[in-house]
Each structure stands twice: as C-alpha cells, then as structure tokens.
Amino acid sequence: MARFIAQRAAWAIPVLLIVTFLTFWAVRSATDPVQSYLRANTRATPEMVEEYKEKHGLNGAIPEQYFTWLGNFLTLEWGNSIKGNRPVWPDLKAAIVNSLILGITASFVGITIGLGIGILSALRQYSKFDTAATGASFVGISMPPFVSAVLLQVFFAVMITGWLNLDKPFLPVAGIYPPGQTTFDLGLRMKHMILPVTVVAIQIIAVYSRYMRASLLDVKESDYMRTARAKGISERRVIMHHALRNAMIPVVTVAAIDFGAIVGGLIITERIFEFHGTGDYLITALGNGDFPQIMPLMFIIVSSVIIFNLLADVAYAWLDPRIRLG
Amino acid sequence: MKTMSNRPRWLLLLFVFALVVAACAGDTESTTTTGAPDEATTTAASGETTTTEPAVESAMTITVDINPDAVWSDGTPITAADFACTWTASLNTPGSIRTAGYDQILSVAAGASDKQVVIEFATTYAPYRDLFYYVIPQHVVTDPTCMDISGDFLDAYPVSGRTWQLTEWSLDQAILEPNAAYWGDDTPVATRIVQVPRQDDGGIASLGAGEVDFIFPQAFAGITDALAADNIQFVPGYGTNYEGLYFQQGADRGGPFSDPVFREAFSKSIDRELILANIYDPIFPGSELLQCGLWVPTLGPWCDNTQFVDSYDPEGAVALLEGEGWTLNGDGFWASADGTVPEIKWMINTPNPRREATQALMIPEFAEAGFNVVADNGDADQVFQQRLPAGDYDLAMYINTASPDPTVTSVMSCTQVPSAENNNQGQNSVFWCNEAASDLMQQSDIEVDIDARADLIHQIGQALVDDHVMVPLFQFPNVAAWRTDRIEGDAPGADASNYRAFNNSSQVWVPLGDDTEIIIGAEQWPECLNPVTECANSSWMFWTTEAAVFPAIWDTTADGSYVLTSLVTSEPTVVINE
Numbered sequence: 001m002a003r004f005i006a007q008r009a010a011w012a013i014p015v016l017l018i019v020t021f022l023t024f025w026a027v028r029s030a031t032d033p034v035q036s037y038l039r040a041n042t043r044a045t046p047e048m049v050e051e052y053k054e055k056h057g058l059n060g061a062i063p064e065q066y067f068t069w070l071g072n073f074l075t076l077e078w079g080n081s082i083k084g085n086r087p088v089w090p091d092l093k094a095a096i097v098n099s100l101i102l103g104i105t106a107s108f109v110g111i112t113i114g115l116g117i118g119i120l121s122a123l124r125q126y127s128k129f130d131t132a133a134t135g136a137s138f139v140g141i142s143m144p145p146f147v148s149a150v151l152l153q154v155f156f157a158v159m160i161t162g163w164l165n166l167d168k169p170f171l172p173v174a175g176i177y178p179p180g181q182t183t184f185d186l187g188l189r190m191k192h193m194i195l196p197v198t199v200v201a202i203q204i205i206a207v208y209s210r211y212m213r214a215s216l217l218d219v220k221e222s223d224y225m226r227t228a229r230a231k232g233i234s235e236r237r238v239i240m241h242h243a244l245r246n247a248m249i250p251v252v253t254v255a256a257i258d259f260g261a262i263v264g265g266l267i268i269t270e271r272i273f274e275f276h277g278t279g280d281y282l283i284t285a286l287g288n289g290d291f292p293q294i295m296p297l298m299f300i301i302v303s304s305v306i307i308f309n310l311l312a313d314v315a316y317a318w319l320d321p322r323i324r325l326g
Numbered sequence: 327m328k329t330m331s332n333r334p335r336w337l338l339l340l341f342v343f344a345l346v347v348a349a350c351a352g353d354t355e356s357t358t359t360t361g362a363p364d365e366a367t368t369t370a371a372s373g374e375t376t377t378t379e380p381a382v383e384s385a386m387t388i389t390v391d392i393n394p395d396a397v398w399s400d401g402t403p404i405t406a407a408d409f410a411c412t413w414t415a416s417l418n419t420p421g422s423i424r425t426a427g428y429d430q431i432l433s434v435a436a437g438a439s440d441k442q443v444v445i446e447f448a449t450t451y452a453p454y455r456d457l458f459y460y461v462i463p464q465h466v467v468t469d470p471t472c473m474d475i476s477g478d479f480l481d482a483y484p485v486s487g488r489t490w491q492l493t494e495w496s497l498d499q500a501i502l503e504p505n506a507a508y509w510g511d512d513t514p515v516a517t518r519i520v521q522v523p524r525q526d527d528g529g530i531a532s533l534g535a536g537e538v539d540f541i542f543p544q545a546f547a548g549i550t551d552a553l554a555a556d557n558i559q560f561v562p563g564y565g566t567n568y569e570g571l572y573f574q575q576g577a578d579r580g581g582p583f584s585d586p587v588f589r590e591a592f593s594k595s596i597d598r599e600l601i602l603a604n605i606y607d608p609i610f611p612g613s614e615l616l617q618c619g620l621w622v623p624t625l626g627p628w629c630d631n632t633q634f635v636d637s638y639d640p641e642g643a644v645a646l647l648e649g650e651g652w653t654l655n656g657d658g659f660w661a662s663a664d665g666t667v668p669e670i671k672w673m674i675n676t677p678n679p680r681r682e683a684t685q686a687l688m689i690p691e692f693a694e695a696g697f698n699v700v701a702d703n704g705d706a707d708q709v710f711q712q713r714l715p716a717g718d719y720d721l722a723m724y725i726n727t728a729s730p731d732p733t734v735t736s737v738m739s740c741t742q743v744p745s746a747e748n749n750n751q752g753q754n755s756v757f758w759c760n761e762a763a764s765d766l767m768q769q770s771d772i773e774v775d776i777d778a779r780a781d782l783i784h785q786i787g788q789a790l791v792d793d794h795v796m797v798p799l800f801q802f803p804n805v806a807a808w809r810t811d812r813i814e815g816d817a818p819g820a821d822a823s824n825y826r827a828f829n830n831s832s833q834v835w836v837p838l839g840d841d842t843e844i845i846i847g848a849e850q851w852p853e854c855l856n857p858v859t860e861c862a863n864s865s866w867m868f869w870t871t872e873a874a875v876f877p878a879i880w881d882t883t884a885d886g887s888y889v890l891t892s893l894v895t896s897e898p899t900v901v902i903n904e
Contacts, residue, residue, distance in 0.1 A: 039711060040860045041420040041476070048420060083860055084853035085421075086480045091497065150527060157535040162555075169535035174528050176498060179538065179845045180520040274523050276497050287707035288853075 001317065008313050012306050019306070023298045024066045027291065033058060036082045036289035055079075056292070073299060079292045081285075088292050092281065096263060096300070098176065099270070099277030103262030106197045110204025111255060117205065118212025122220065123239070133209060140206025149199045149272040156195060171195055174274040196273040200266055204258075211254060215247040222246075249319050256312030260305035383903070384432055384446040388454060390879060390898040392441045395509035398485040402465050404877060404893065406436035406443040411464035411472035413445075418473045421859035426736045427457045450772040450902055452779065453731035455888045460857050460876035461487060479856045487877035487893070489514055495855060495871075498522065500848075502874055510892030517842040521870060524847030526677070530807075533558060538847035539812040539837075545805050546679050547608040553807050560807035564624050566728045567802040568616050571596065573794060574717050576743070576757030581720045582668035586794070587650045591660075592670070593794040594643035595695040596688075598634075605684050606800045616798040619790040620738070621728050624801070627780040628732035633791050634798055640695060647696075660696040671702035673719035675709040681723050711860075714755045717744065722755075725802055730882050732783045735767040738795075756795055763789035774902070814838050846870065 037052050038044060044052075053059050056079060057068030072078070078088040117137075121130040156171040164170065172178065172192045181188060219225065220243055228238045265279025278297060285293035396404040416428045432446040447454070466484045467475045483492040489512060490502040502519040524532045529541040530552050543549065545562065553560045573583040573593070583589040598615050606613045616622065621629040651663035659667045672689070674681040685701050692699040699721070704713060713719055736742060740761055742754035763786055770782040790796060814836040837844055848870065854861040857872055873881075879898065880888040890897060 039715075044420045081853070084480065085476055085856070085859070086854055094497075150531075153528070153531045157537070158531050161535050167536065169537050173532045173535050173537050174524060175522055175537075179499060179522045180501065180518065180843060182494060182501070271525075272528060274498070274525075274528065284707075287705055289712075 004317055005314055008310050012310050016303060016306050019302050020070070020299050021063075021066050023302055024069065024295060025062055027294055027298060028062060028065065031286075031289040031291050031294065033082065033289070033291035036291065039289075040083050040085075069295060073296060078296050081288075081293050082290045083288045088296060092278075092293070092297060095265070095276060095278045095281040095297075098275055099263060099265045099279065102193065102196055102200065102266065102269070102275060102277060104259075105193060106200035106266075107204060107255075107259060107262065109197060110201035111208050113201070114205040114208030115212045115251070117209040119216060119244070121209065121213040122216035125217065130213075133213075137206040137209050140202045141210075143202065145199050145203065145266075145268045146272060148202055149195070149269060152195050152198060153272070174272070176275060196266075196269050196275050199269050199273075208251065208255075211251050212247065215250050216243060219243045219247045245319055249316060252315045252319065253312050256308045256315070257305070260308030261301075263304045264301045382432055382448055384448070385903055386447040386450045386454075387901045387903060388445040388447070388898050389437060389901075390443040390445070390458075391895045392443065393509065393893055393895050394441055396487065396877065396893055397507055397509065398463050398465075398487050399491050399505050399507045400485050401507060402463070402485070403441070404461065404463075404487055405440040406434070407440065407464045408461050409443045409445070409458060410434040411467065412458060412460070412462045414472040415462055415467070415475045416858050419475050419858050421476050421856075423860060423863055424858050427451060427453060431457075450774065452771055452774050453729075453733045454900070455880050456729065456731050459878040459880065460872055461878065461893070462857065462876070463487065476856065476859055480854045483855060483875050486875045488873075488875050490519065490874040492855075492871065492875055497851065500871060502871075512892070515836050516844045517837075519844050519846065519874075521846045521848045523851040525849055529847040529849060532847050533807060533809065536809065536812075538845045540806070540808040540844065541847040542804065542806055542849060544678075544680075544849065545609050545803055547605070547683070549609060549805060553805075557809055557811045558807055559810045560805055562610055562803035562805050564622070564801050565804040566622055566625055566730075567725045567804065568622055568728060568798060569723065569725045569800050569802050570616075570619065570796050570798045572722045572724070572756050572796045574719050574722065574756055575795070576717055577759075579717055579757060581717075582670050583720055585668075587646060588652075588660075588662075588668060590794045591643040591646045591652075592692075592697055593637065593797055594639040594646070595692065595697060596797050597638055597640075597691060598797065598799060599638070600691065601684060601688065601799060604687050605680060609680075610803050613800065613803075616801045618787055619796050619798045620726070620734050620787065621732055621783070622801045625728050625730060626732060627776065628728075628783045630784045630787050633784075633787050637791075637797055643695070654696050657698075658693065658696060659698045667698055670697060670699045670720045672699050672721040672723070673709060673713060674701075674703050674723050675706040676703045684723060711863075715744065715753070717755060717757055723799075730888065732779070733767070733771050734786065735764075735771055738786075739764040739767050758793060758795045760789050760793055763793075812838055812841065813844060 033056065034049065034053060037049070041048070057065050057072065059065075060068075076089070078092075080087055081091075117133050121133045124130050153173050157169045157173040160166075160170040161168075168178075171194055176192055177185070177188055178192075220239075225238060225243060228242055229235070233241075263278060265277045265282060267279035267283055269275065270277045270280040271283075278301075282294070282297055284290075285297070390409070392404055392406075398404060413428050413431055413434045416422055416424045430447050430449050430451045432448050434443065434445050436442065437444040462472070462475065463485050464470070464472060467478045469475060481495050483495075486492065486505045486508075489505060489508055489510070491505040492500065493503045494501040500521040502521075504514045504517070522532075522538065524538060524541065526544070529538070529543050530549075532538045533541050533553075534555060550560075573589055574581050575583040575586075575589060577584050583592070602613060602615050615634075617631045617634045618629040619634065623629045623631045647660055652660045655661040655665075655667060657667075661667045670692075672685060674685060676682060682703075689699050689701065702719065703709075709722075710724070714722060714724075737753045737755075738758065739754065740759040741748065741764070742752040743757050743759050744750045744752040744754070766782050766786050766789070770779050770786065773779040773782060852861045852871075855871070856862060857876060862872070877893040878891055879894055881891055882888055
C-alpha cells in the first residue's frame with residue numbers, strides 16, 4: 001500500500017507542474033497585468049511600468065515568466081493586488097477559509113444525506129419512498145442555485161419573519177455575521193450558514209442519492225452477492241459488508257473530485273449570500289484582470305484537485321485491493 | 327502482456343513537459359505599450375508644496391480660512407499643509423482619478439497663518455467649488471511629500487476630520503462611530519453606523535427582514551411592489567443621474583457610427599416614447615423623457631430641456647439614408663451603396679433587468695427600422711472600466727451623473743478623446759471631437775457669470791444634438807427606502823434624490839427604540855479605501871464613507887447648491903487677478 005501511495009504521489013508532481021504551467025499560460029493570455037496596472041494607475045510613468053514589469057517577472061518568454069512567478073509563489077512573495085494595491089494573501093486566505101467552511105459543511109451534509117437516501121432507494125426500489133426520492137432529486141438537480149437561494153431568502157428571512165412579527169430575521173438574509181458583529185461567535189456563524197449550506201446541499205443530495213442508488217442497484221444482484229446470500233449470510237451483513245463497499249467505489253471518485261473543487265468556491269451562492277469566498281474572489285479578480293490575485297488561487301485550486309484525486313486513488317485501493325496490485 | 331514500467335512513463339511525462347515549455351519559449355515578452363504619460367506632460371503642474379512665488383502669473387486666487395477649532399481625530403490641527411497634500415496627491419499619485427481642476431492650480435500655501443490657505447490658479451477656474459471636497463491628513467501619509475499616496479488608506483482611515491470615524495472596514499462591513507474630536511454642531515444622534523454589502527434583491531430582502539435599516543436600491547420595474555410593506559417607506563427623487571444611449575463615433579475606429587449619415591439616421595430611429603412607456607413609466611408612472619444631454623433640469627440652469635424634443639424622426643431617417651444611396655436588403659437591413667450591412671454592437675452591463683428589458687424591447691424595433699443591432703454585454707467592471715474607456719462598443723446605455731458644476735470639458739472635449747497624445751487615458755469615451763464645441767467648453771470653464779455660462783452650456787448642448795453624440799432617455803429617480811420602525815426623521819426622504827441622503831445622517835437619522843445604531847445595506851463596495859485612486863471610483867464609497875470622514879470646504883445639496891461646512895469660518899474669497 002505504501003509503495004502504491006508513493007507511486008501515485010510521484011506522478012502528481014509532474015502533473016502539477018504541467019497543469020499549473022498551462023493554467024499560467026492561459027491566464028496570461030486572457031489577462032494583461034500591464035494593462036490592468038495602467039488602468040489602475042493612469043499616471044504611471046514609463047519607469048514605473050518597467051519597474052512593475054521587472055518586479056513581477058513580466059519580461060521574457062512565458063516559461064521564464066512562469067518559473068519567476070513559481071519562485072515568488074513558493075517563497076510566499078505574492079505581492080499586492082493591482083486595483084486595490086492590497087496584499088494578496090490576507091484577502092485570499094479569508095476567501096479560502098470561507099469557501100472551505102461552506103463547501104465542507106455543505107458537502108458533509110449533502111453527501112451524508114444523499115448517500116442515505118440513495119441506499120434506501122436502492123433497497124426499496126420502486127417503492128413510494130424510491131419514487132418520491134427520485135422525483136425530489138430531479139427537482140434538486142434541475143433547480144439552479146440562484147433560484148433556490150432567492151426562494152429560501154424570501155421565505156425564511158422575509159416571510160417567516162413577517163408572519164411571526166420578529167424584530168430580527170428568522171434566518172439571516174446574507175453575510176457571515178449579523179451587521180455590526182465584531183467578535184467571533186460560533187452560534188451566529190453557524191446560523192448564517194444555514195441558508196447557503198442548504199442551497200449547496202440540495203444539489204449535492206440530489207446528485208449523490210442518484211449515484212448511490214444506481215451503484216448499489218448495480219452491485220446488489222452481482223454473482224458474489226448471490227453467493228454470499230447462498231452461504232447464509234444475513235441480508236444486512238451482505239449489504240453493509242459486501243455491497244456498500246463496492247458500491248462506494250464510483251461514489252468515492254466523484255466525491256474526491258467534488259472535495260478537490262471546494263476550494264474553487266461556489267460563485268452563485270457566495271454572491272447571493274454575500275459569503276465572500278473564493279468563487280466571489282475569482283470572479284472579481286477576473287473582472288479586474290488582477291493577475292496577482294488570479295494566479296495564486298488557480299495554483300491552489302489545481303493543487304487541491306490533484307491532491308484529492310490522489311486521495312481518491314488511495315481510497316479506491318483501500319476499497320478494492322485488486323487496484324493496488326494492478 | 328508486458329506493460330511499460332513506471333519509470334519510463336514518469337520520464338515520458340517530464341519529456342512532454344519540456345517539449346511544451348520549449349514550444350512556448352518562442353513567445354515574446356509582453357508587447358503592451360506602456361501608455362504612460364510623457365515627462366513633459368507630467369511636469370506641467372508638479373503639485374509640489376511651495377511657498378515661493380509661482381513662475382506663471384496667477385489668474386485667480388482663492389483664500390480659505392480654516393476653522394481654528396478644526397482638528398483631526400488625533401488632535402492634530404487641520405492646516406494648509408493638508409490642503410497642499412490633497413492637491414499634490416490628487417495630481418501626482420499614479421493611480422489618481424481626481425486630477426480635473428487640480429491641474430489648474432499653481433500653488434497651495436499657507437497665508438497669514440497655517441489656518442489660512444491661499445490657492446493660486448493658472449486660469450480662471452469656474453468649477454472651483456468642486457475641489458477640496460476631501461482633505462487628506464498630511465501627517466498620516468507614508469510619503470511626507472504626498473507625491474504618491476497609493477499605498478495609504480488601503481483598508482483604514484487612521485484619522486477623521488468630520489462627524490464620524492471609520493473604526494472598522496473589511497470586505498464584509500464598515501463601521502462608523504462618532505468622532506469625539508469633532509468641533510462642529512452637527513454631532514451624531516446614532517452611536518454607530520454599520521454598512522454591509524447588499525446587492526440588488528439581497529438589499530430589498532434584507533430591508534424586509536429587518537437585517538438592515540436603509541437601502542438605496544437601483545430602481546426597476548416592480549420596485550414599488552417589492553418595497554410595499556407597512557414598515558417600509560421609500561421615496562423616489564429626481565436626482566442627478568440620467569440614463570442615455572451613447573454612440574461611439576471615433577473616426578479611426580471603424581465602427582458603424584463613424585459614418586455621420588448612418589449615425590444620424592439611427593439616432594432619428596430611436597423611439598424614446600416607446601422606451602419611456604415600456605421601461606420607465608412602469609417604474610415611476612407619469613415619468614417624462616429627459617430632453618437635454620449631459621445635464622438635468624433639476625440642477626442649475628444648464629439644461630435646455632427642449633433640445634431633444636424632436637429627436638425621433640423615422641421618415642427623416644429613411645430619407646437621409648436613401649439620399650446617400652442606402653437600400654434595404656433582403657433581410658430588411660440597410661445596406662450601403664457597396665452592399666455593406668453595418669452591425670451595431672449594443673453594450674450594457676449585466677445583470678441589469680432594466681437595460682436588458684430595453685434591449686429586448688428595442689432590438690426588434692431597430693430591426694424593423696432596418697438596423698442590425700446585436701447585444702454585446704458584459705459585467706459592470708468590464709463595461710465601465712475596460713470596454714467603455716477603450717471604445718470597444720458601438721452603442722452603449724448607461725447612467726451618467728450631472729455635477730452641480732456643468733463643466734464637461736474633461737469628458738467631451740477633443741483633447742479628451744483617447745489618443746497617443748494623452749496616452750489613451752482620455753475620458754471622452756464616445757470619441758466625439760467637435761473643435762467649436764471644445765472651444766465653447768473651454769470658454770465656459772472660465773466664465774464666472776452664471777447667465778453667460780448657461781448660454782455657453784446651451785450651445786454645447788445643441789452641438790450634442792447636431793452631431794448626434796447621444797440620446798438622453800430619462801432623468802433617473804433614485805430610491806431611498808428605510809424601515810420606519812427603525813429610523814425616524816424626514817431627511818432620508820428629503821435627500822433621496824441622490825446619495826446625499828447620507829449628508830444629514832449624523833443628525834436627523836434617529837434610531838428608534840433601544841437600537842442606537844443605523845444599518846445601511848450598500849449596493850456597491852470598493853476594493854480599498856484610497857480616496858484618490860480607482861478604489862474611490864464609486865459614488866457610494868464617496869457619499870457613505872469618504873464624506874463622513876474627510877473634511878471638505880463645501881457640501882453639495884440635492885438642488886445643486888453648495889453649502890459651507892464647519893471646516894471653514896466663512897465663504898472663501900475669490901479674487902480674479904487682472
């Protein structure tokens with residue numbers, strides 16, 4: 001197993017280099033940091049422009065610029081944003097934290113509930129529960145987050161507050177904390193996450209319930225399952241010990257990719273709920289052509305996806321020993 | 327079957343990486359032209375603080391007497407040095423967006439004492455009241471010469487010279503608390519003002535839920551229904567914003583409107599009454615079209631509100647085009663004599679329901695009139711900070727803001743057309759150049775007699791009509807909405823015409839009940855707090871944060887008049903030097 005992990009990890013390094021280089025090339029092609037700098041600094045002298053280019057390694061061929069940028073990135077010299085002239089890392093760190101909190105919470109809630117629904121649906125195929133769950137999952141998959149977000153805001157924050165004649169919103173409309181909150185408060189923080197987590201979890205539940213149902217149905221009637229039943233093993237043990245393990249393999253693959261993408265943020269949800277995460281951060285940075293903000297985040301996103309794919313491979317191997325021997 | 331071992335595969339991947347890198351090695355460095363100003367143009371007005379006699383003769387002298395009690399919140403007196411710093415920083419900070427007017431100043435120096443400021447101008451500068459509406463504390467900036475303050479005020483205002491002090495700012499909220507050192511009579515009633523970003527529907531939902539007390543939403547059809555509630559009051563007021571259609575007409579840009587005949591014909595084909603009936607009237611019933619360009623009738627005598635009355639003339643448009651050899655092709659579009667069918671790219675910022683509805687309404691109408699118009703939209707940043715300044719559009723629809731001072735030289739004169747001469751930084755984003763009109767603009771900038779100046783402005787307005795530069799649509803009402811169970815007082819409504827609703831927030835916005843703070847949902851949020859760079863290119867930012875913290879000589883009111891603030895003891899004296 002250790003050798004397997006080491007092999008997979010070794011592969012990740014050149015993949016990371018290639019993908020980040022291509023990402024750098026794409027971002028440099030799509031944005032021109034010098035133009036962005038000039039838009040934000042209309043009175044910059046030619047000397048200042050050259051100084052900016054020199055400082056940020058914008059001279060030379062693309063590979064040279066990439067390695068200059070990579071060197072600065074790895075030594076944590078990320079510079080300032082172009083438009084706001086503010087250090088990149090503090091805002092990016094805050095955005096990553098917000099996105100991770102939102103994404104991990106929503107994923108945990110969504111996957112847990114989704115898998116449970118999927119398992120029950122598979123075990124009770126064509127039952128009323130299965131039919132209802134199937135219909136609900138189609139609605140969940142079809143409903144865009146900007147629709148569910150606004151509906152939830154209006155219902156839980158506005159309508160219920162009015163019906164109950166409350167002084168404060170029943171559930172917050174937006175933000176990470178109530179306006180004016182200046183200290184950490186776990187309860188308030190969690191309360192402000194209820195609606196955005198629900199919006200994200202709706203789609204996750206819908207998707208994972210379908211994955212799990214299909215995967216478990218596929219496994220449930222396999223030959224080895226029939227053999228296990230024939231040997232007198234209880235149905236519960238057959239399902240929990242044999243079926244689930246194999247049914248989880250494709251689900252783990254999808255979950256790993258989804259977890260890896262969490263750090264990329266949830267653009268729509270973050271915007272509607274003013275939950276300033278990496279999705280909101282990236283859209284704003286792209287709109288500003290702010291290369292110093294864009295590229296570190298892209299590197300982190302790429303790294304995250306690669307790492308979680310690596311973890312998926314490891315989980316794959318643990319679930320199916322045949323894989324680690326292949 | 328024997329498969330390739332891992333080591334050769336690893337090496338193969340590295341080899342591929344090396345090939346890709348080598349393939350890219352031929353790419354040249356960024357070839358972007360710098361567009362930086364030449365040294366000669368930047369030294370025209372260096373803005374350095376000086377007490378020596380100016381080399382150029384002064385045409386106008388303004389003397390300002392600072393209130394002896396005026397101090398920053400840390401106790402440091404507000405003096406002439408702060409005014410000099412403001413001038414220098416506005417003119418020289420690389421990212422400054424506020425140079426207009428400051429480039430006409432020869433010197434800013436202390437007079438009889440450091441509480442008296444003497445400002446010498448190179449020309450008779452009529453819109454002088456638009457200057458020094460934010461005075462920068464010289465003692466807190468990093469560069470004591472104030473030549474570059476771009477690294478200051480990024481996420482904090484260390485001191486305040488006005489009613490409020492900014493005690494916290496982040497991308498999530500801003501908190502203002504009373505400035506204990508403020509010397510004026512207009513001390514706040516509320517103990518705290520909290521601002522949080524709440525865009526579009528989120529702002530209205532927040533107000534309805536009681537999460538915020540006040541919002542200033544963009545008006546849209548159905549807003550009256552959206553804000554209908556027993557505990558919400560909202561007031562529309564005709565403000566200084568006006569929406570219009572603008573034609574990018576740069577002669578060397580190859581757009582369809584560089585042809586004056588085609589441009590005139592298209593302009594005459596715009597049925598503004600149809601837009602009013604379908605887009606604006608549902609928002610505010612009984613609305614009327616704006617009939618002057620670049621000014622508004624509620625702000626001074628500058629708007630001749632009859633100039634665009636006859637702009638819609640579809641028969642005239644047809645006659646004009648046919649007279650120049652244009653014909654309608656098989657698709658029903660106008661084709662020039664050589665068979666070219668111009669495509670008109672119409673740019674708006676999205677999401678914006680009102681403008682999107684206008685496109686949906688008018689594109690078929692334009693097609694009916696023979697014009698091939700296509701939507702070519704982008705988000706606000708792309709539209710206003712990239713494409714508009716670059717002239718990357720043919721037709722644009724957006725809101726402009728009329729200033730209490732009618733000068734339009736900085737946005738409409740020939741010298742402001744983006745070109746190599748101004749390093750493509752000119753602000754004339756319609757690329758209109760009329761030398762006679764530019765001369766009128768220069769004359770109006772130095773004419774202090776109001777009637778004479780109004781006449782010059784009206785002539786400029788007529789030039790806009792004759793050259794088909796733009797088509798005004800609507801003097802846009804602003805909407806201020808607040809919770810009547812949270813805020814008391816008439817001021818939010820009285821000043822709802824624009825962001826000046828916040829001018830009196832210190833005194834007349836009275837929190838009700840046990841709540842002693844006021845919470846505002848902000849429709850915009852800046853990237854940073856610097857008062858001279860691109861971060862300050864936000865009306866919201868200025869009126870709700872800057873104006874609450876930075877002292878100014880004058881405040882402007884909703885009807886366009888100027889009122890003195892407590893920063894000064896009397897109206898500054900203005901001497902025209904013969």
